Amino acid sequence: MKIAVDVMGGDFAPKAVIEGILLALPSLSNNEIILAVGPRDTIQSILDEHHYSGTQIQIIHADQVIEMGEHPTRALSQKPNSSIGIGFGLLKEGKADVFASAGNTGAMMVGSLFSVKTIEGIQRPAIAGFVPQTDGKYAVMLDIGANADCKPEMLEQFAILGSVYFEATTGIKSPRVGLINIGEEEQKGSILAQATHALLKANSKINFIGNIEGKDFFKGKADVIVTDGFTGNIMLKMGESIYNIMKDQGMTNDFVENTNYEKYGGSPIIGINGNVIIAHGASSPVAIKNMIGLCKSVVESKVCEKIKGIIENK
The missing domain is CATH 3.40.718.10 (Isopropylmalate Dehydrogenase)
Structure with a gap:
């Protein structure tokens, strides 16, 4: 399983997000990988501060950031190399099983609609x-x-x-x-x-x-x-x-x-062709840890496939 996480999303990013990822690692199996999406040097610097030298966190470079107050549609189009934009690219291409962010909620919603898109038959x-x-x-x-x-x-x-x-x-x-x-x-x-x-x-x-x-x-x-x-x-x-x-x-x-x-870590967007989790903007490392746990639950439950089956057989 590959869990893509927007390292630049949230009020206390990137430090709180990376620390949350590190807190989550003991609960992950060896074949569960975190794709940390954000500026490579920034992520590596924080990992070095925590003396992390493992291979379970893979850095995916993204050199742009969509700020919390930016217009979602405009920001996604003007910042294709943002951590949110790159994250949705990974999800759409099947390089990630789930994408999670504590960043701009509007951008996460718009990204879901225009990247992995809505399940056919779902109005919204x-x-x-x-x-x-x-x-x-x-x-x-x-x-x-x-x-x-x-x-x-x-x-x-x-x-x-x-x-x-x-x-x-x-x-x-x-x-x-x-x-x-x-x-x-x-x-x-x-x-x-x-x-x-x-x-x-x-x-x-x-x-x-x-x-x-x-x-x-x-x-x-x-x-x-x-x-x-x-x-x-x-x-x-x-x-x-x-x-x-x-x-x-x-x-x-x-x-x-x-x-x-x-305690809950975030909220899933339900009704799209993929697994997307939106976390609270003020997420602490503990909240990020639980967000990653929610990511695992959503992927393992195969809820997206089950929704498709219900809607197609309506």
């Missing part, structure tokens, strides 16, 4: 987020930001994508799908929510349990939480805020620890 890929539950498990929520405006048919596909992903990565059959709404009754909510509810209720490919409210978000009621990217992004970031609030007040427990974004 989604970014999946992990939501800790009070029973110690987690739910998958999508979308969490890629699609602020959605049609009912898109949300129906998110339910299918999330179900396939959850089952492939956890082994749990027939995951429960819940639709975020302002009430449990099916006639509640916006026009979008009501129309989506009707589609999900009629879809035999998913285990739809109905609407779930904000009070159910962490309560273990659903394995797959479906919503538009606007709502999903707000809810996910609200959930992430719990960790820092509780930490500042000196309170912690297992649930609070599970709200720490570092």
